[in-house]
Amino acid sequence: xxxxxxxxxxxxxxxxxxxLALASCSPREREADIAAAQGILLIGNGSEPKSLDPxxxxxxPENAIIQSLIEGLVTYHPTDDTxxxxxxxxxxxxxxxxxxxxxxxxxxxxxxxxxxxxxxxFVYSWQRILSPALGAEYAESLYVIENAMAFHQGxxxxxxxxxxxxxxDHTLEVRLKGSTPHFLLMLKHYSFYPVNPRVVEExxxxxxxxxxxxxxxxxxxxxAFRLKEWATNDFLxxxxxxxxxxxxxxxxxxxxxxxxxxxxxxxxxxQGGRLHITNEVPADRIPSLQQSNSDALMIEPYLGTYFxxxxxxxxxxxxxxxxxxxxxxxxxxxxxxxxxxxxxxPATGFVPSGITGYTVSKAVEYDPERARELLxxxxxxxxxxxxxxxxxxxxxxxxxxxxxxxxxxxxxKLGVEIGIFNQEWKVYLDSQSSLNYDISxxxxxxxxxxxxxxxxIFTSGNGNxxxxxxxxxxxxxxxxxxxxxxxxxxxxxxxxxEAIMMDELPVLPIYWYxxxxxxxxxxxxxxxxxxxxxxxxxxxxxxx
Amino acid sequence: xLKFIAARFGQGLLVLLAIYALTFMLVALTPGSPFSTERxxxxxxxxxxxxxxxxxxxxxxxxxxxxxxxxxxEFGPSAVYANRSVTDIILEAFPxxxxxxxxxxxxxxxxxxxxxxxxxxxxxxxxxxxxxxxxMVGICLPTFVLGPILVLVFGxxxxxxxxxxxxxxxxxxxxxxxxxxxxxxxxxxxTRGGMxxxxxxxxxxxxxxxxxxxxxxxxxHCLKGGLIPAITYLGPALAxxxxxxxxxxxxxxxxxxxxxxxxxxxxxxxxxxxxLTVLFAGLIVIMNLxxxxxxxxxxxxxxxxx
Numbered sequence: 001x002x003x004x005x006x007x008x009x010x011x012x013x014x015x016x017x018x019x020l021a022l023a024s025c026s027p028r029e030r031e032a033d034i035a036a037a038q039g040i041l042l043i044g045n046g047s048e049p050k051s052l053d054p055x056x057x058x059x060x061p062e063n064a065i066i067q068s069l070i071e072g073l074v075t076y077h078p079t080d081d082t083x084x085x086x087x088x089x090x091x092x093x094x095x096x097x098x099x100x101x102x103x104x105x106x107x108x109x110x111x112x113x114x115x116x117x118x119x120x121x122f123v124y125s126w127q128r129i130l131s132p133a134l135g136a137e138y139a140e141s142l143y144v145i146e147n148a149m150a151f152h153q154g155x156x157x158x159x160x161x162x163x164x165x166x167x168x169d170h171t172l173e174v175r176l177k178g179s180t181p182h183f184l185l186m187l188k189h190y191s192f193y194p195v196n197p198r199v200v201e202e203x204x205x206x207x208x209x210x211x212x213x214x215x216x217x218x219x220x221x222x223x224a225f226r227l228k229e230w231a232t233n234d235f236l237x238x239x240x241x242x243x244x245x246x247x248x249x250x251x252x253x254x255x256x257x258x259x260x261x262x263x264x265x266x267x268x269x270x271q272g273g274r275l276h277i278t279n280e281v282p283a284d285r286i287p288s289l290q291q292s293n294s295d296a297l298m299i300e301p302y303l304g305t306y307f308x309x310x311x312x313x314x315x316x317x318x319x320x321x322x323x324x325x326x327x328x329x330x331x332x333x334x335x336x337x338x339x340x341x342x343x344x345x346p347a348t349g350f351v352p353s354g355i356t357g358y359t360v361s362k363a364v365e366y367d368p369e370r371a372r373e374l375l376x377x378x379x380x381x382x383x384x385x386x387x388x389x390x391x392x393x394x395x396x397x398x399x400x401x402x403x404x405x406x407x408x409x410x411x412x413k414l415g416v417e418i419g420i421f422n423q424e425w426k427v428y429l430d431s432q433s434s435l436n437y438d439i440s441x442x443x444x445x446x447x448x449x450x451x452x453x454x455x456x457i458f459t460s461g462n463g464n465x466x467x468x469x470x471x472x473x474x475x476x477x478x479x480x481x482x483x484x485x486x487x488x489x490x491x492x493x494x495x496x497x498e499a500i501m502m503d504e505l506p507v508l509p510i511y512w513y514x515x516x517x518x519x520x521x522x523x524x525x526x527x528x529x530x531x532x533x534x535x536x537x538x539x540x541x542x543x544x
Numbered sequence: 545x546l547k548f549i550a551a552r553f554g555q556g557l558l559v560l561l562a563i564y565a566l567t568f569m570l571v572a573l574t575p576g577s578p579f580s581t582e583r584x585x586x587x588x589x590x591x592x593x594x595x596x597x598x599x600x601x602x603x604x605x606x607x608x609x610x611x612x613x614x615x616x617x618e619f620g621p622s623a624v625y626a627n628r629s630v631t632d633i634i635l636e637a638f639p640x641x642x643x644x645x646x647x648x649x650x651x652x653x654x655x656x657x658x659x660x661x662x663x664x665x666x667x668x669x670x671x672x673x674x675x676x677x678x679x680m681v682g683i684c685l686p687t688f689v690l691g692p693i694l695v696l697v698f699g700x701x702x703x704x705x706x707x708x709x710x711x712x713x714x715x716x717x718x719x720x721x722x723x724x725x726x727x728x729x730x731x732x733x734x735t736r737g738g739m740x741x742x743x744x745x746x747x748x749x750x751x752x753x754x755x756x757x758x759x760x761x762x763x764x765h766c767l768k769g770g771l772i773p774a775i776t777y778l779g780p781a782l783a784x785x786x787x788x789x790x791x792x793x794x795x796x797x798x799x800x801x802x803x804x805x806x807x808x809x810x811x812x813x814x815x816x817x818x819x820l821t822v823l824f825a826g827l828i829v830i831m832n833l834x835x836x837x838x839x840x841x842x843x844x845x846x847x848x849x850x
Contacts, residue, residue, distance in 0.1 A: 027703035028714070048807075051626035058581060135592035137585050153588065209596050215627050232628075232636050233799035234710060258709075262794045265708055268692070269797070272699045272707030426576025426812055433584065443582075463584030 030273025383415025469506030645786030651724025660735025682729030
C-alpha cells in the first residue's frame, strides 16, 4: 500500500474528528434542501442497476433510470397511462385494422454524441433485441411484429423479412402479425427503445452482452437527461441534456438515483433529509406515518396482482372444487385492512381494476359457507382427510404474515391444516417453475396497461403459467382476443377468458397492489401512475 | 525466521486452494442459477446466455478454467452485472471498506485498549466496573441496534451528522463509531484479561518488592505481555473489519465489499462469490501470519521454529 494512501486514510481520520467537532456546533444543512435549490431530484431507487442497456435489463430500478436517458418512438404521458406522447416519432398513422403503422420521426432529435436519430436506428435496435445470440430476456415483447418470432427463434435468418422497415431517414414502417390497437402502449416499454448503432458497433457489436457501450464513459442516449455519474452501490446521477429535442420543457437540472435496498435505511434517509422520493415504505410503519406524516405518505394504485398459484397436477388441488373452496375462504377485506395495511384492494378477479373499458371480475368473493359445501362435495367434509400440504413463499416477513393469516382462515373456516414453507428466492423460483409445490405465493405486474398482459400467461404451456393448468377454450379465447379487430371485441374475449380462469381457479387472487412511498411535498408534477413510469421532463421541485 | 515465514506462506497457499475448490463445489451444488428470474425465459434464450458465460461446459472444465484465470488475477465477469468484471467490483468496493475498517479499528483500539488497561489496574473499583459493564453492553448490543440508535440521536434528533451515504469525512463518523465501538468492547475485555494475568505474575511481585515505580511496572513490564490476547484477536478482527460489514454497510448505505458478499450469494453470481471468498480468505491468511510474527516478537516464550 503506497504511503500516499495511508496519508489519505490518516488525514481522513483527522478530518472525520474535525468534522464531528464542527458538526456539533449547529444542525447541518440537509442534502434534500441543497439539491432542491440546485434543481436536482433525489430518488430512492431500490437496488443497484444491473445494466443500462435497454435490451438487456428486466428490472424496475433499471427502468426508472432508462426512462430519463432514452426515448422510444412514443413515451409515457405525464398523467394518463392509457395515452402515448409523441417522442422520437412526432406523428403516426395506421391502417384500418391496426396492422400497419407508419411513424414520422422528428428531424431535430439527436443522440448525445451528436448523431441524428434516424429510422434505421430503430431497425438496427429491434434486430439487436431479436437476435438470438444476444439472449435478450424481453425479446418476446416484440413478437407482435410480423415474423419477429420466427427470426428470434432462428427459423428465418434474414431480418429484412421481419415487419420493420426504414422507408427513409424519417419514416419507419411497422407491420404487425395481428390487429393491435394498443401497439402504442407497448411501444412505451424499454424493449422497443433505440440504441445508437454506431456506438454499439464500436464497443463490441450487435450481440455482445458485455458490450462496453452502456458504461458511464461510453453511454449514448437520446432522452431528456444524460448520464453524468455512476458510482456503484452509491448513486447514479443524470443531468439535463442540452441537445434534447424538447429541452425547453425539461425543468429539473438533474436526478440522483440512490440504490438503497433496505427499506428502513431508506425511510431514515428520507427522514434525515437525504431523499425527495422513496421507493418503498416499511409496511409496519404505514399506520404511524398516516398519522404523523400524511402529507408525505403516498398510496397509489399499481397495476399488479398478488396471488397464490395452485399446483393443479397434485391431489387434492387437481379438483376445482377444492381450489374454489380455498379461494372463497380468504377474507381479503380483513387481510388488506389488518395485515398488509397499504391501501391494497381485495382482488375479486385476476385482472386488477384501473384499466379503462375492462369490466372487473367479481368471481371470487368471501363465502365460507359455500366453501364448506364445496369441500364436502370434494370428499373432505369439515376438512377431514385433507392431505398434508404447504404454502410455498420466498423468504420475506411480509409474505409470511400474509400466509399465516390465510393459513388461519383456512384452518378456522374449513378445518384444513396447511403448512408454510419458505425458500430463498432462487430456490423458490426453481421450485415454482418445476411445479415442485402445492400452493405458491406469486405476484404479477403489468408490462403495459392492458388485461392481455395478465391473461396471456395462463395459456397452455406458457413459460409463466407454472400451475400445470390448461384449458383449450381459454387458449382459444386468448388467441381470439389477439386477432380481434376492435378493442371492444378484444376486451369481450378477454373477459370471457378471465371468467373461465376464475371458474377453474388455477390461481387464488388475493389483492391488487398499491405503491406506497414517501414524497417531499416540494416535488411538483409527480403524478400517480399505474405502472410507476415517470415523465421526468415535466417534474420540477420548488425551491430551485 | 525466514524459514518460518516461507513455511507458513506455503501452508496459506494450500489453504486458499482448498477454499477455492470447496467454494466452487458448494456454489455448483446450490440450486438456482444467476439467470433465473420471476419472468420465465425461453429455454433457447437461456441456453444462449449460459453459453456466453461458459455455463454450458461440464463443471470440471469450468473449475479448471476459472482456477487458471484466478491464478492470473482474473476472476471473470459478473454473471449478473453487465460490463463489470469481478476484479472491477472488488477494486471499486475494497478501498471503501478499507477506509471504513481502518478508522473503525483505530476507534476500537484507542477506546478498547486504554479502557482494558485502566480496568485491570484499578481492578474492583468503579473504573473497572464502568468500562467493563459498558463493554458487556457493547458486545451484546449488535451493530444493527447500535447503528440505528446513533442515527436517531445524531442524525435525526440533533441533525448533527448525515444519516447515511458515503460522500465525505462527516459521513464516516457514525458508521465508524458503530463498527468501532463493537470491536472496542472485545479489545477492552481481552486487554483487561491479559493485563490481570501479567499483574499476578511472580516477576511483577518481585519488581514491586524491589520498589520499582507502579507506572514502570504497568507500562514496561506488563503491557507487552498483557496485549498478547488482544493482538491474537487483531488478525481475524482486521480481516473481518476491512473486508466490509454487511450490516453496517446496509444501515448506512455504504458502497463497500460487505454488500457484495450477500448480493453475490443471493444472485448466484458464481465468479463474484469465488473472487470475494478468495479475497477474504487471503486476508485472513496474511493477517494471521503477521499476528504470528508479532506474537513471537512480543512473547519470548514462543519461538519461530515451533
